[in-house]
Every structure is written in C-alpha cells, then in structure tokens.
Amino acid sequence: MPSPRSADHPAVSSPQRDTVDSLISQTRRLRGGLDAVRRDTAADPGGADDARLRWQRALCELAVHQLDDLGRHLGELREGLPADHPETDAETSRAGTAAEAGTAAGAPAGSGAAGRAAGGAEATGGARTGRGSLLSRVGSAEWNLLTDEVTWSDELFRIFGRDPGDGGLTLDELPSWVFAEDQPILTGMVTDCLVDGKPIDGEFRVVRADEVVRTIHMAGEPVLDDDGGTASMWAVLRDVSELRRSERAVRESRDTLRHQQRIARTERRLAVEAREAVLPPWRGSLRLPSGDGFPGAGPAAGGAALDLAAHCLPSESSDRIGGEWYDALELPDGRTLLSVGGLTGHGVAATCGMAMLLGAVRGMAVAGIEPGSLMGRLNQLLAVSAQPSLVGAVCAQYDPRTRTLVWAQAGHPAPLLFRQGAGRPLRSPAGVLLGATAGAAYAQAEERLEPGDLLVLHTGRLAREAEGATERLLTLAPRLTAARSPQECVRIVAEAFGDEPRESDACVLIARVAGTGA
Structure with a gap:
C-alpha cells in the first residue's frame, strides 16, 4: 500500500523493474537450492530422529518461510512499479513470481509459494482477491x-x-x-x-x-x-504466524540439541571416570609383586613371573565409551589373574556394568575359584541383573611355579601365543556369551608356557571383524617375538591398529613369561 504521506515527506523514488526482476530471479535460485537441501535433510534411511536432525529440519522450514515471504514481497513490489516496457498477462506474471520459486527445483505443485500463487491466480476476481493470493x-x-x-x-x-x-x-x-x-x-x-x-x-x-x-x-x-x-x-x-512458529521450532530444537549435548558430555565424563577408577592405571611395562601382595603368600621360588603391559585403543567417536576392560592381579596363592572382556552398549551403564563384573571376577579369583567355574557364576550373576547385557570375556590364571596357564572363555577370541617368531591362537574351550543362556556351562583349557613366550589377550574390537584382528595380529609375530619388552609389543600393536575405524574402544593385554627371550 503506498504511503499517504504529506508533501513534507516526499516518497522515495521507485526502484527499476530490472532490479526487482533480478532479485526475484535470485530468490528463485535460492528457493530451488533450499528445496534440494530440505529433501536431503528429510531423507532418513536409518530411521533416526535425533535432536540434531530435528534442528536441521526446523532451520530448513524457517528458511523456506523466509524465502517465500521474500518472494511474495518482491512480487508485490513488482506489481506496484510503473510498466516501463510491455508485459505479459498480469495474472500470469503475479502467479509466476512465486510459483517458479517453488517449482524451480521440483517442489510439489500446490506447496509453498507455488501453491499460494497458483491458488491466487485461480480465484475469482484474480490473484489480488483469492484466499491463496500473494497479498493474503x-x-x-x-x-x-x-x-x-x-x-x-x-x-x-x-x-x-x-x-x-x-x-x-x-x-x-x-x-x-x-x-x-x-x-x-x-x-x-x-x-x-x-x-x-x-x-x-x-x-x-x-x-x-x-x-x-x-x-x-x-x-x-x-x-x-x-x-x-x-x-x-x-x-x-x-x-507472521507461520514464520514465528518456524523460528520457535528452531529455538526449541536447538535448545533440545544443546541439552542432549550437555547430557552426553556429562555421561562421557562419568563413563571415563568409572573406567579409570577400576582399570589398572598402567603407563608402561610392569612386573607384578613377587608374592608379597597378600598376607601368607610366599614368593614363587624358581618360578617364571610375567612382565605385563596393556593399552586401550579408542573408538572413532570419542563419545562411545564402552564397557571393555583389561586386568591383571596377583592372587593369594601366588598365581596371576589375567582377564579381558567387554559388555554390549556404551556410556555410563556399560562402564558401571563393567566395574561390577570386574569386581566379581577379582573377588571370585581371590577366593580360589577356577576360570571355568568363575565364568559360570558370572553368567548366573548376569541372569539376575536388573539390566541384563551380553558379555564376552576371557579369564586366565597363570601359575609361575609350573608355567601353567588355565583359562576359560565366553564367546570371546582366544588368547594368542607367540613363540620363536610364530604365533597361534590357543585352542578354545566351550563357552557362550555371558548372559545369553541361563545355566550355561563353561569348560576350561590348560596350556604350558615356555620362558620367553608371549601372550596377547584382546577384546576383539581392534578391527571391525574379530577374525580379521586375529589374523593381522598373527602377521606381527616376527616383530612381537623380537621385541625387548611387552611395552614395545603394545606400541607395535597400537601402530598396526591405531588408524582402524572402530565402533567401540579396544583393549589389549600382553604378558611375557620371564626368562630367556626369543
């Protein structure tokens, strides 16, 4: 509507039609590009509907409203300009201004500016009086x-x-x-x-x-x-009701996204703190105490102790802290407990579940329970847990006096034995994932080790496929057996698998039998 200003307020000279036409063309191109972005955002093959995706969709809808409004206003401005050159039919021009903006990138007929322009052109009395007109x-x-x-x-x-x-x-x-x-x-x-x-x-x-x-x-x-x-x-x-609704949707979805991000950061911090509180804080190759860790435990005279090193390789996403663990503990009778494993899931629930299971493993091993029976009791513990989960694990007990390793597994890759430049997986005793079957029985196996032997226990997530991780570790046999210490072995493994994309963290525990090496 032209302003009925007095002579004291002269009207600003009207812009040229060519300038407005250029702006309309730019708006059409922007609208077409935005439709393409909106289609990509709406495509959700995985069925996910997280806060970030909702925020992106809300932003697209807000931009659509703003561009549609801009297209309408430019169309109104163009209608009010003097005709400097012959024009086509006025109704077609008015409808085309917004309709082409909505259909330039294949927008559905009857939607957005295109639908409103078309509705106005079809209304009795022309676009100016139609309910869907540019001026409605x-x-x-x-x-x-x-x-x-x-x-x-x-x-x-x-x-x-x-x-x-x-x-x-x-x-x-x-x-x-x-x-x-x-x-x-x-x-x-x-x-x-x-x-x-x-x-x-x-x-x-x-x-x-x-x-x-x-x-x-x-x-x-x-x-x-x-x-x-x-x-x-x-x-x-x-x-401006629709525009404000879109802006409100953007604010609310953004606030939801920020809230979820704060929760995720808090949960990650708690998960990291829980894992660090229970896993051995090793930063190098350490030898376990020789018999004086428990009252009444005598030194293993003439025995072959273990040199140990461990490392945790992070997942490709720092937010996916899982329930993987590695552990080594000297037992009251002089034997050494070795274990690795992992729970399904991520976050605080997984790390808290891992802490509970690791405490149970340590407690039962200290009480003298053998690995096979220990696994069966862990399975019973998971069966009555308020938050059931599946757990893969290896539990081994090494006697330095006889250099004998007794071990059991629950749906987990077997330890790898490296000797004299070659490596092989130990023969696995029967055992299913913990928590999969109530009352499952777990067998145990025994292996006699030699001085200089190297054991590698890992959680199976070093590579995307557990079998692939085992095969790649075996190819490292010459380097691992020639290494001067377990910590050097850990560095070799970390270099080989450091860039591997992983969905979860992966733990590796390496133990070498003291004595003459390879």
Whole structure:
C-alpha cells in the first residue's frame, strides 16, 4: 500500500523493474537450492530422529518461510512499479513470481509459494482477491484522527477473520482483540506515533472471533497535516504466524540439541571416570609383586613371573565409551589373574556394568575359584541383573611355579601365543556369551608356557571383524617375538591398529613369561 504521506515527506523514488526482476530471479535460485537441501535433510534411511536432525529440519522450514515471504514481497513490489516496457498477462506474471520459486527445483505443485500463487491466480476476481493470493498475508489500514474514519484493506479483514460489513476496528477497539500481555506493546506504538510522531514497528498477537491466534507485525507512520500535526495513522499489518512458529521450532530444537549435548558430555565424563577408577592405571611395562601382595603368600621360588603391559585403543567417536576392560592381579596363592572382556552398549551403564563384573571376577579369583567355574557364576550373576547385557570375556590364571596357564572363555577370541617368531591362537574351550543362556556351562583349557613366550589377550574390537584382528595380529609375530619388552609389543600393536575405524574402544593385554627371550 503506498504511503499517504504529506508533501513534507516526499516518497522515495521507485526502484527499476530490472532490479526487482533480478532479485526475484535470485530468490528463485535460492528457493530451488533450499528445496534440494530440505529433501536431503528429510531423507532418513536409518530411521533416526535425533535432536540434531530435528534442528536441521526446523532451520530448513524457517528458511523456506523466509524465502517465500521474500518472494511474495518482491512480487508485490513488482506489481506496484510503473510498466516501463510491455508485459505479459498480469495474472500470469503475479502467479509466476512465486510459483517458479517453488517449482524451480521440483517442489510439489500446490506447496509453498507455488501453491499460494497458483491458488491466487485461480480465484475469482484474480490473484489480488483469492484466499491463496500473494497479498493474503499482508494488509493495510489507516485511522483518520480528524474524521474518525477507519479504512482497512480486504486482506486485513481476512487476516483478522472479520466480516468487511462490520467495518475495520478503531484504535480504541483494536486492543480488545490483542493478548493481554501484548496490549502494552500496541498501546506504546500507537501513543508514540500519534503523540510523538514516531514510526510504528512492532508485533503483537490477536485472538480472532473463531479463536484462531495470529501473530501480527505492524509497521507504519503518522500522516501529518499542513501544520505538522498528526492527521491520521497508516500501517501495513503482516501475518507472521507461520514464520514465528518456524523460528520457535528452531529455538526449541536447538535448545533440545544443546541439552542432549550437555547430557552426553556429562555421561562421557562419568563413563571415563568409572573406567579409570577400576582399570589398572598402567603407563608402561610392569612386573607384578613377587608374592608379597597378600598376607601368607610366599614368593614363587624358581618360578617364571610375567612382565605385563596393556593399552586401550579408542573408538572413532570419542563419545562411545564402552564397557571393555583389561586386568591383571596377583592372587593369594601366588598365581596371576589375567582377564579381558567387554559388555554390549556404551556410556555410563556399560562402564558401571563393567566395574561390577570386574569386581566379581577379582573377588571370585581371590577366593580360589577356577576360570571355568568363575565364568559360570558370572553368567548366573548376569541372569539376575536388573539390566541384563551380553558379555564376552576371557579369564586366565597363570601359575609361575609350573608355567601353567588355565583359562576359560565366553564367546570371546582366544588368547594368542607367540613363540620363536610364530604365533597361534590357543585352542578354545566351550563357552557362550555371558548372559545369553541361563545355566550355561563353561569348560576350561590348560596350556604350558615356555620362558620367553608371549601372550596377547584382546577384546576383539581392534578391527571391525574379530577374525580379521586375529589374523593381522598373527602377521606381527616376527616383530612381537623380537621385541625387548611387552611395552614395545603394545606400541607395535597400537601402530598396526591405531588408524582402524572402530565402533567401540579396544583393549589389549600382553604378558611375557620371564626368562630367556626369543
């Protein structure tokens, strides 16, 4: 609506049609590109619907509303410009302005700007009067202070859901349609305009007679008489309800995403602290105490103790802290407990479950329970757990006096034995995943080791496939058996598997029998 300004406020010269046409073309290209982005965001083959994806979708919808609004306003501006050169049919031009923006990238017919433009072109009386027209969300009004006359455009009546026969709302009646908390905003704008001659620019919410709530943006200014006094007030009122809903959706989805990120950071910190609290904090190759770790435990005279080193290789995502563990403990009778394993799942629940299981393994081993029986009792413990999970594990007990390794496994890769430049997996005794079958029995196997032998226990996630990890470790046999210490062996393994993409952390425990090496 052109501003009915006085001669004291000359109108700004109209922009050239070529400039507006160029802006319309740019808007169409942006709208087409945005439709492509929106299709990519909507495609969710995995069925995921996390907070980040919802936030991205909300941003796309907000951008769609803003570009559609821009396209409509440019179309309205173009309609109001003088015709500097011959034009095609006005209805086609008006419909095409927004319709091409919506269909340039294959947008569905009847959606977005395309649908609204087409609806306006088909309406009786042309695009200007159709319910889906370009102007259906923008209306104008003027309140004459001298004659008390109120002039509303047809579009404004539609925005307010008001019968034109009832006339436009006066400045005294308008606040009764406005939310109570928004009434001071409207009052302040009107007062500033009429008393101080300030422009109007603000938003408020109205409740229509049909109880539909709309958010209205009002912009305008006073119209001055010859003496500089305010003769009337004019304004353009725009229905921005959909735009504000999209903005609100972006804010809410962003807040949800940030909240979930804070929770994830907290859970990761707790998971790391829980794992570090229970796993041996080794930073190098250490020898376990020789018999003085427990009261009554005598030194293993003439025995072959173990040199030990361990390492945890992180997953490709730092947020996926799992329930993997490695452990070594000297037992009261002089034997050494070795164990590795992992729970399904990630986060605090997995690390807390790991801490519980590791405590149980240590307690039963200290009590003298053999590896096979120990696995069976762990399985019973998981069967009555409030949060059942599947666990793969290896539990071994090494006697330095006889160099005998007794071990059992639960659905887990067997330890690897390296000797004289070659390596092989130990023959696995029977055993299913812990927690898979109630009452399952677990056999145990025995292996006699030689001085210089190297044992490698790992959690199976060094590579994407456990079998692949075993084969790749065996190819390292010449280097591992020639290494000077278990810590050097750990570095060799870390170099070989450090860049491997892993869904979970992976642990490796290396033990070498003291004596003459290879």
